[in-house]
Amino acid sequence: xxxxxxxxxxxxxxxxxxxxxxxxxxxxxxxxxxxxxxxxxxxxxxxxxxxxxxxxxxxxxxxxxxxxxxxxxxxxxxxxxxxxxxxxxxxxxxxxxxxxxxxxxxxxxxxxxxxxxxxxxxxxxxxxxxxxxxxxxxxxxxxxxxxxxxxxxxxxxxxxxxxxxxxxxxxxxxxxxxxxxxxxxxxxxxxxxxxxxxxxxxxxxxxxxxxxxxxxxxxxxxxxxxxxxxxxxxxxxxxxxxxxxxxxxxxxxxxxxxxxxxxxxxxxxxxxxxxxxxx
Amino acid sequence: xxxxxxxxxxxxxxxxxxxxxxxxxxxxxxxxxxxxxxxxxxxxxxxxxxxxxxxxxxxxxxxxxxxxxxxxxxxxxxxxxxxxxxxxxxxxxxxxxxxxxxxxxxxxxxxxxxxxxxxxxxxxxxxxxxxxxxxxxxxxxxxxxxxxxxxxxxxxxxxxxxxxxxxxxxxxxxxxxxxxxxxxxxxxxxxxxxxxxxxxxxxxxxxxxxxxxxxxxxxxxx
Numbered sequence: 001x002x003x004x005x006x007x008x009x010x011x012x013x014x015x016x017x018x019x020x021x022x023x024x025x026x027x028x029x030x031x032x033x034x035x036x037x038x039x040x041x042x043x044x045x046x047x048x049x050x051x052x053x054x055x056x057x058x059x060x061x062x063x064x065x066x067x068x069x070x071x072x073x074x075x076x077x078x079x080x081x082x083x084x085x086x087x088x089x090x091x092x093x094x095x096x097x098x099x100x101x102x103x104x105x106x107x108x109x110x111x112x113x114x115x116x117x118x119x120x121x122x123x124x125x126x127x128x129x130x131x132x133x134x135x136x137x138x139x140x141x142x143x144x145x146x147x148x149x150x151x152x153x154x155x156x157x158x159x160x161x162x163x164x165x166x167x168x169x170x171x172x173x174x175x176x177x178x179x180x181x182x183x184x185x186x187x188x189x190x191x192x193x194x195x196x197x198x199x200x201x202x203x204x205x206x207x208x209x210x211x212x213x214x215x216x217x218x219x220x221x222x223x224x225x226x227x228x229x230x231x232x233x234x235x236x237x238x239x240x241x242x243x244x245x246x247x248x249x250x251x252x253x254x255x256x257x258x259x260x261x262x263x264x265x266x267x268x269x270x271x272x273x274x275x276x277x278x279x
Numbered sequence: 280x281x282x283x284x285x286x287x288x289x290x291x292x293x294x295x296x297x298x299x300x301x302x303x304x305x306x307x308x309x310x311x312x313x314x315x316x317x318x319x320x321x322x323x324x325x326x327x328x329x330x331x332x333x334x335x336x337x338x339x340x341x342x343x344x345x346x347x348x349x350x351x352x353x354x355x356x357x358x359x360x361x362x363x364x365x366x367x368x369x370x371x372x373x374x375x376x377x378x379x380x381x382x383x384x385x386x387x388x389x390x391x392x393x394x395x396x397x398x399x400x401x402x403x404x405x406x407x408x409x410x411x412x413x414x415x416x417x418x419x420x421x422x423x424x425x426x427x428x429x430x431x432x433x434x435x436x437x438x439x440x441x442x443x444x445x446x447x448x449x450x451x452x453x454x455x456x457x458x459x460x461x462x463x464x465x466x467x468x469x470x471x472x473x474x475x476x477x478x479x480x481x482x483x484x485x486x487x488x489x490x491x492x493x494x495x496x497x498x499x500x501x
Contacts, residue, residue, distance in 0.1 A: 082496075137448040144444055148435055158431055161493050162445070165427060168489065169449045172482055176452040179478075180459065 002265045017224040025217050032210035039203040053117040054200075060110040062207035063103050066215045070100030071139060073219075075167035078160035080117070087230065090156035093163055094146050095222035097139050099215060127178040134173050138166040152230065280375070283368040287376025291350060300349055301384050309342040309388055313395050319331045319459070333460035336454050338392055339385065340421070344443055346384050347425040350377060351433035363498065370495035374426055378490065382422035389414045405467030409460060409476065416479035417457040422484035426451050430497050430501060452482055 040058035077093030080086075111129065112122040123129065145162040148155065295301050315334070316334045320326040354360055354377075363373060393410070396402045404410060428445045432438045456475040463472030 099280065134448050134451050137444075140442070141441075141445040141448060144437075144441060145431065148437065148441075157496055161427075161497055162431060164493075165449060165486075168485060169452070172452045172478075172485070173448075176455045176478060180455045 017221045017228070019220075022217060022220050024211060025220075029210060029213045029217055032206070032213060035201065036206050036210050039199070039206055044199045044203045053114060056110055056114045058203050058207040060107065060114055061204060062211040063110065064107040066211045067100050067103035067107050067135075069212075070096045070103060070215060070219075071167065071170070074100060074139070074142070074163050078163035078167070081156060081160045082164075085153075087152075087156070088229075090160065091223050091226045091230070092219070094098065094143075094159065095219050095226055097142055097146075097163065098222060099218045101136060101139050101143060103211075103215070104132060105141070107132060108136065125181065127174070127181045130177040130181075131170075131174045134177075135170060138169060138173075142166050152233075174256065280369045280372040280386060283372025284375035287328075287368065287373050288379040288383070289376075289423075291353075291377065291380030293401035294353060295380070295384060301346065301388070305342055305345045305349070305384075306388060306391055306468060308345060309338050309392055310395055312338045312341055313392065313399055317399065318334070327400045328402070331396050331402045332458045332465060333454075334400070335392060335396050336417075336457045339389060339417075339457075340447065340454060342388050342392075343381075343385055343421050344446065345427060346381055346388070347429045348439065348442055350381050350384075352438070354430075355433045355438075359496075368496050371491040373498065374430075374494035375489045377429070378422040378487070379408040380381060381425060385418045385422065386414060387479045389418065402465055403467075404465065406464040406472065409464040409472045412476050413457050413464065413472070413479065414461040416476055416483055417453050419483035420453050420486060421450060422481055423483055423490050427486065427490045427493065427497070430494065453479060456482070459484075 001239060016037070020025075040055050046052045046054065073096040074093045077089045077096060080089040081093060108129075112130075115124065116122050137163050142159065146155065146159045148158070150158075313334070316330075316338075317327060320330065324396065354363060393404075397404065425446055428442060428449075432441045435441065456479045460472040460475040460479070463470065463475075
């Protein structure tokens, strides 16, 4: 069709979701995950207090940090969209929020699995847990706003503002929940041991790098899928327009209608170009 | 801007006054919720007395959802949204006016609910000043965030389900802060209560400023 993906995206537009960069990144991530499994489950020592359950930390902490990072990218993308009005920033914000929601859900899940052996319960009303749970719901709302159909520009602007409303709330939620809990019962959790063993620290850092890579890989792919979806929508409109035009040009170019409403001639008997009862 | 706000708020309040939806539907609903809480939590074991502040603000949140949904459905009907856009009023003024009208309705409801918890839950009130300040600050915050999300969701088919999902998590700090402040006001220890009140005021200020900036684009485009 006439829509040139290159000009529409304002840069190097993807036509598939894979590229040499993402393939290399994907392989590196797989290798990294394998290494993380080896370091986390085999080579690093069990904790003195928590024994083997500490190993979930190598998954939980990186996933949580990446989730927060993803929401920060969404907020940044929303600001940039409102400033520059470019589809790139809108799609980046949306893609990052989806990954952020997934990683937040993973954070809560791994946190509960870690909490059960460590504290004896899946959930405590700790400030950090409460904030994370609210964060998940806040950005589920953001994704719900994104999913409302409409003109792409309207949807993008609406989503950008909704994303900012949600993001502004994060520090307020965090502050109020910290205050809420500390007022009543003091901090519930002391997370990481102050002195962390060298190999454990390395495994944790490896986890950070690996999940940052996974985030990047997912972000690029999700962005490209979203971009291609918007292209399909545009193309679909162009195709529909072209079909209507083709129908229009197949009809005669004479100024009057070939079949007038009062015509006694049945339509199948009426020749297309000239008929006697044309008025 | 303020003149436009007064105009819009006056229009909304006149509409509320004439239609009586707030008095005939929202207020009875709020009282009903108070009664339902008594069914859910055994009234004889003192749970209601201890949880009064929290139950009060949860009820206010539910009533606020109804009031907001109502405030923006009247703008969605009969192409009122276009009329509002074409009226030449300052969007920031429209936002402040809508929020102010919602806030007035909510404040009236809060007074009614306060009487309700005093009568039904046997609540003691010690700090009238703290109660009033908390109500004003919390209501301003709710009205500001609610009006932002209200215009965003207005006219959409998913409005009724979308608004609670959007508003309730954002309003969580309001619920926490207002509940703590009310607990202090009920028990008579007004030390921490005022700090929570300040938090509520900051919340209200942030979202009012954000709303003044963002309402124009939201009204124009969606």
